[in-house]
Amino acid sequence: MLTPEEIKEIEHELAHYEQPAAATIEALKIVQKHRGWVSDEAVADIAAKLGTSPASVDSVATFYNLIYRRPVGRHVIHVCDSVSCWVMGQTRLSDALQQRLGVKLGETTTDGRFTLLPICCLGTCDRAPAMLIDQDTHRDLESVEDHRLDAILEKYK
Amino acid sequence: MTLRTAPPDRPLTDRIRPEHEPYNLREYEKHGGYQGLRKALKMAPQEVTALVKNAGLRGRGGAGFHTGVKWGLVPMDGSAKQKYIVANGDEMEPGTFKDRLLLEGDPHQFVEGIAAAGYAIGATVGYVFLRAEYFLAAERLRKAIAECYAHKLLGEDIQGSGFTFNLYLHTSAGRYICGEETALISSLEGKRAVPRAKPPFPAQSGLFGKPTVVNNIETLCNVPHIVLYGAEWFRSISKSVDGGTKIYGASGKVKRPGAWELPMGTTAREILEEHAGGMRDGLKLRGFLPGGASTDFLTADHLDLAMDFDTIAKAGSRMGTGQMIVLDDHTSVVGMLRNLEKFFATESCGWFTPCRDGLPWTERILRDLEAGKGRPGDLELLQQQTRLLGPGRTFCAHAPGAMEPLQSALKYFRADFERGIAGTAPAKVA
Amino acid sequence: MTHARKVTIQMDGRSFEVPADSNLLHVLLEKGVDLPYFCWHPALGSVGACRQCAVTQFRDDNDKTGRVVMACMTPCSNNLRVSLDHPEAAEMRKAVIEFLMTNHPHDCPVCEEGGHCHLQDMTVMTGHNYRRYRYTKRTHRNQDLGPFVGHEMNRCIACYRCVRYYKDYAGGKDLDSFGAHNHVYFGREKDGVLESEFAGNLVEVCPTGVFTDKTYGDSYTRKWDLQQAPSVCAHCSVGCNTMPGERYGRLKRIENRYHGELNGYFLCDRGRYGYQFVNREDRPRRATRKNGHVETLSVQEATAAVSELLKGGRAIGVGSPRASLEANHALRALVGAENFYQGESKASAELNALALDILARGPAKIAAIRDIERADAVLVLGEDVLQTGARVALALRQAVRQEAFKMAEAAKVPAWQDASVRILAQDAKSPLFVATPAATGIDEIATRTFRGTPTDVARLAQEVLHLLDPMPAPRAPGLSDDDVHLAHTIAEALKKAERPLIVAGTGCGSRVVLQEAANLCTALAKLGKQPSVSLVFAESNTVGATLLGGPSLDEALARVDSGAADTLVVLENDLYRRLPAARVNAALGKLKHLVVLDSIPTATTAQAEVILPAGSFAESDGTLVNFEGRAQRFFQVFVPNNGDILESWRWMQEIGLAAGRDMGDALDALTAACAASAPALAPIVDAAPSAKFRIAGLRIPRQSHRYSGRTAMHANKDVHEPRPPQDPDSPLAFSMEGARINLPPAEIPIFWAPRWNSPQATITRFQQEINGPLKGGDPGVRLLQPDPAARPPYFERPAVLDHAGLEVVALHHLFGSEEFSALGEAVRQRVPAAYVALNPATADRLKLADGATAAFAGAGVTIQLPVRLKAELPEDVLGVPAGLPGVPTVAAGSELKPAGGGA
């Protein structure tokens, strides 16, 4: 069941489009904002709300990189793996993160704190390598000493 | 309200205060803001379009299509009840970070631009398609939009002109292909971002089947200035046949990576050596992608070329977004290509065959070559793919974009690839 | 389609005259060029996704480089110059296949698609025979999609045909594409039965082995080892053309058999999967006689016994709307015309006669499926076509797209540019109105719907009639303002349309609905329109049986009651599905002898003294007349190897012979005699060439030229190769030898052309033009030729019936309401449990909760079943599923009352 708050937000978006199904992506993002991810049940609820089918909502949901169809940790770390960051040594950053968190890319730490994912160019190539944790962009991570990484991760409980 | 005394020569970044909050509406107006829109509203829509055409504004999204010409394709005879203008703020081209700068630094400039553009084509609704990760830009834009609604600069009957324009922000859910204009339209319709066949062009049948213009954020930001200061002025601040300035940029192992608003047609050398401070100590320039991941490599031999659409095209590349990615002599060319092709392969929407199934193959061969496990014939295969996925063969420009760095790398750095054939030492990764 | 300007195009030294702006791929395929393709499908149009149909296009004669374009996306302009042979195009086509195959598992030896696989054909055609891709292939998890369709996603080449067919064309909701890049996945959002009534077509639409026919896969035979014959679907009145295939005495599958005007490329799932009853072990397989105990008779003993029973002169025969014209005629000839009765209740027979009369005498064109697809305004009256004539509903889904095509034409976008047309038109639909007692599966595409009893539906139509022709047609009484407004909307839409269509049928059991449908056609004709009409009947040969005529079953039973007849011969008919059981039992109780010929076990065979095992559609030949009055011949697919099954008409020929009456010894004699019996039937002899027809002296083989194991398949019984069965009834042979080219369209047992093995692709080789008629004309002959100038008087306004109890409204189920299909294993899994339906308010008044079992009585029946609440049903109506196993037979329009005694 969608919560009244989710419904209100979805209806707000609906008002912006000529066709209800156009709000599919917004609806998915709204649900994800509140719950962290989008369950099968939520897919069906969104479909009912927008007058489309669960299959077509899921078809959209699974297409986009930033809709999570499986539960994620409390915080999601997106490490940029595109070219400028790569040139600037993002591989080291990504390796370091995997080591510190004890997970591989695409996995969630056992304590449910972090999910580690790769992401395309974050648009901050002049300060590469970069990563996004939740909504915060962390830049200039070329030389990732452990204590700096720890200090960053510390902020996310 | 004050007018700027003299027309600026860096109009786009003039009002940006680095590391500060952007101007709010009052401050923006104090610095000459919304004068362009006000002026436009007093003109006939077709006049605005003609002005933009004369100014020689070319799309800053990468393809460099003439903006005025694109607007001119929209039916203005009243046959279309609803039309749309869409701002392309997807900016997922690796190496590109200019639209973010503009939106975070001066959101009102953009709102003014899209409203004027909407007026020119007769669109009453505009959408900003913004990539998901630009949280700060989204926040600032939302605030600017709200201010405009509160002050009758958006919504019904703007400033008593009779023109109604509603602007909505759509944040993406993440996919590079959303930046392709027809895929972007699919995505705005709440669908999978799959590109569409042309014709019909969006100007005839775009969003929800209605005439639609898609323009890049930077393109739209130029519009108020052109209206305000005129076509002549716009051409005068450029060093090239194309009008205006350009937000150039550089990333990679240069001393001062960054982005700068410079006259259109500034040379690559000036950008690289003066503004980016040249290569880091001990590194040499091997090549650069002039405007994002989907442009052909150029080399040190091309540094004196003017960075404008036609000059760079003549040299066998594309200016693209004008934001260079620099390759130094300590970084593996093959590794860089592998990284690029992995990006393109995973960002393929999966609609048509060569792109969907060809790119992953390309990436795997490159992975082998990078690890020194390539096989004889691999380079020929890559070469063939650059042809098969190249311009004219594909459904949209994603795959040809993917082939541009590859084909040029095979041309300029072939030996690096040859070393990846099994038996030779693997190319070292930086 | 239209009389377009002609242009000349050039291809590799050949030049063709073609209509301007026609699609280059269409044109080349029509000319017999071997140009590979995937994402294009003749019914789905072009999207340019697979990039397989690459050709090189040149600017002019001096241009030697050219540029590679997709034929399927290229309109033919004058002097278009293209080349298939040009190295760049050839390289492109080869490379595309190579790309497609990078993730394909190469599992042809274990794949059900092998041998009729479009992907195999195209791979061979492009010359891709060496694999350079050396990496791991991506793999997927498969889904359980229910009893009909198998799923093997690893074989997918991502051509997107499945979703384009299922979602865009058939309006399905539960199949889609998921994920992106080379991980795209085609399936449901989770495991589960594919909901569309047309899901089975995926099997043919998918160019490789992702979606396969599960019933076929469960008992698999290679395509080239199937013995096939052209057939006609036995499961409803539309009469789609089918291609059944047999091996080792079992029917293995049904495929679509293209018919340009009728089914086109698609069947419904009842038609595709309904065949399994043929393989049931418990079918009557030997002649038996009950005489205290059941004894088995030889064919000779059985014919002798029945001819003996007929001798008394007190025998009558009851025919069947699910038996061929020839079978019905043979029975009539055997018992004598004065002793022959239609196998329908009086109520049904009268309704059928009325419907037939409307078709024959009205001004409206009788719509073939193709005409339905082209209608630009449709009014459906009373009939739930998705359940009673499903193929019509699929056609209506295309009809509402006429608006889109009009918009495309205005924007100069060719109709074949599928994606562009859809983008342009978005949700625009041409008008469709559905006025029925219960909700239907096409409501979602309707402009507006109307719910009411059949009488209400007729009143709405009467109001529309009044609006079309105010003077003679009075206003309908008792309509709400809303309904009057709806009538206005409908009338306006019909008036505005160029090709208005009225759809109705016998399914709701209402005379007045049919009469109003007829009135509307007449009124539209008076307005100068060219209306079409489509009336759905109940069974595969209802129209044929009605044309043949005869008194009804009620009269036959009355004759038995009166003692004037003591022997009843029932032809392929279960009397218990026609009249209430009590009524049938009363008559049968008086009989001395009941002889039943049937292919399936029924309540009637259970009462029979003598049972003669009759051939199913797959084991016999004959002629059926479909809902548009088209006589179509179906042919015997195989000779059953288990038992003494004979065509029912052959039994009667044999019995006749034993009784000294010569009715010939093959089909043709009966067809001719039947044709001679009534002027309307005269053309049926032309439905297909006679048994004497030969091509260069040769018969037409039912087996492919690669049919294998012929000499070994019986070796477990006898190492001598048996003589193949002879076929005196058709030009077809149970053999792999004979003529294979220039076959008459009605007698094509295998659609095959060199290099083209997949049926939906091969078909282009047999069409006059893409989507057009078969070369030589579409099979069948139309028996009804309405006169556009006819202006029959309007039927009287419907009488207002006062119902004291609950009015029975028939509810239909695609899976369950039809007798044959419900006997098959796969379909049985889709058949709902028996129930009756009530409007919630009515249920409330009767103090019945959803799911409670309740009893209702009246009209000679008692029904005791669980109640299902259906909000859209009118009040005071009892919805009774027609023909559903476990639901007693009761005529629509009967009145029932709660009978207490509910559990």
Ligand SMILES: Cc1cc2nc3c(=O)[nH]c(=O)nc-3n(C[C@H](O)[C@H](O)[C@H](O)COP(=O)(O)O)c2cc1C
């Ligand atoms: C694969 C692909 C990605 C693109 N991404 C972007 C993008 O992120 N932002 C953008 O403005 N244009 C992008 N474009 C270009 C757009 O298709 C389009 O040309 C542009 O938005 C038009 O605006 P302009 O005329 O103002 O440049 C992309 C094109 C392709 C083929």
Ligand code: SF4
């Ligand atoms: S499942 Fe079949 S029809 Fe669907 S995309 Fe894959 S190959 Fe094409």
Ligand code: FES
């Ligand atoms: S058939 Fe032409 S691109 Fe697929």
